[in-house]
Amino acid sequence: MSEESEKSAHFIDQIIADDLSSGKLADGLQTRFPPEPNGYLHLGHAKSICLNFGLAEKYKGRCNLRFDDTNPDKESVEYIEAIKRDIRWLGFLPNRECFASDYFEQLYSWALELIDAGKAYVCDLNAEAMRAYRGTLTEPGKPSPCRDRSPEENRALFEKMRAGEFADGEKILRAKIDMAHPNLNMRDPALYRIRRAHHHHTGDAWCIYPTYDFTHGQSDSLEHVTHSLCTLEFEDHRPLYNWFIEQLGIFPSRQIEFARLNLTYTVMSKRRLLELVEAGHVNGWDDPRMPTISGIRRRGYTPRAVRDFCETIGVTKFNSTTDIALLEHAVRNDLNRVAQRRMAVFEPLKVVLTNYPEDQEATVEAINNPEDPQAGVRAIPFTKELFIERSDFMEDAPKKFFRLAPGREVRLRYAYVIRCDEVIKDAAGEIVELRCHCDMDTLGAPPEGRKVKGVIHWVPADKSKSAEVRLFDRLFTVERPGRDKAVPFTEELNPESLKIVQAMVEPSLLQAEAGRSFQFERVGYFIADTRDSEPGAPVFNRTVPLRDSWGKQKG
């Protein structure tokens, strides 16, 4: 709510605050989030979305959603719809929805303007030749043979390009800047290429398409974007960005770069994510192991958790890699407050309460969420035969094992204290059943004259149901997949990132509505999957396990 004001402002926030107070921004702050619709949004985009929309919110400005759709070969409406859905889910509402392709006509006349001013020319060099002429990082380039064509000739040629009189790739429009510039982006960059492709937004209206460089800054300018925030790799493009604004004499948007988000144990580039999807390493863009917005949504992350996370990581120009633990903390923190508690047993071990009446129809009352009294209580059937977690029993238990062991007592969560009297094994020596004594005086009351430290979860044997649960682990086995350029990043995938198991769940869970999150007590947070759950037969995804200081101690 008001937490932004407490947190110290990052460098971009400060620039904006300064511009605002110095009266530089006549119409207030205008930002934009400019995705290319060529893939699904990921956590890196979430950082940018929170930055751009967050700043607009904070300073009562506006943030546009603009599709940077200048490359019809790679873009599609499927991506556009997914992007809009993800932004909405994060809780942001664009001031306007724009398409760079809506500016194509304006861009075209600006190109003509540069041509007439002798600042752009049509070049016949093919891609390969152009590369050769460009020079290298340490050597200057040399001028194209077409560099000195007259404005008249260039105009006629460019008009023919638009009219479709040349083949794809045959000619190109270039800016005329400086072939010896140390910044290669200034060595007569491409402005327009010929490409006969169907565009998802403009259809077949064009056979020439402007490049990113010739589109982005002018689009910002047209929308009166005051602060154009982008990632570090565009730093080298800023001189070009400014060059177009100066040559054209248009609204001066200011580009400011910040570091993109990197997270341990995952990859964060659309190219790599696309590869994971296309090669079938994951089950689609919204696979819960993916760092996509749609993936983590299915995984059970909340918008609140993602926004808190983005707040935590901050905004700087330092190229860092954030520990995934920060993300996990954010989601536990939110889910702890809002998720109702339930019980589920993953590796059932039968417990028979020898002194408990045979056919008694009893229930115990369980609190739905101790963090939220409003969440109320529920009844769980309690019966003579139960399942507990196999790992909650140990035949030779160490002193610090606060669970069940021969002769030892433990509390059944929300029910009675029981004592293990007998261990039944099968022919193979496998433990198949525990025979326990139930202290009937301990329902909602402490045991007489002794203290029982351990509390374990359980489900009634006959009345619990089996449900499919998907246990997700990190997608990669190394902190920085793809770091070693010699190893394909797909070889660093974690073969155990998905385990499908059956769990015995308390009966009420069968009614779990898809998309609802729960804490399975002592285990972790889970969400009823929105894609594969059927009415009465939910499938659960593990969002994140609970912190476990005992498991850590054991190693």
Next chain:
RNA sequence: GGGUCCGUGGUGUAAUGGUAGCACGAGAGAUUCUGAUUCUCUUUGUUGGGGUUCGAGUCCCUACGGACCUGCCA
């Protein structure tokens, strides 16, 4: 023998020339009908070297380290 940007605990960040702080993680303890949560406490840091200054994480120089740039991708 190119250009641009960046170096603060293990990780992410704050300190805007004036006490190096916060969060996560890790460790110890308290509380607990979740070995969760909560609460205490502990741990570890300004890349190196010069300079300016009463005073430098902050300004200057330099070395070192890292990122990005040679698409008609964005």
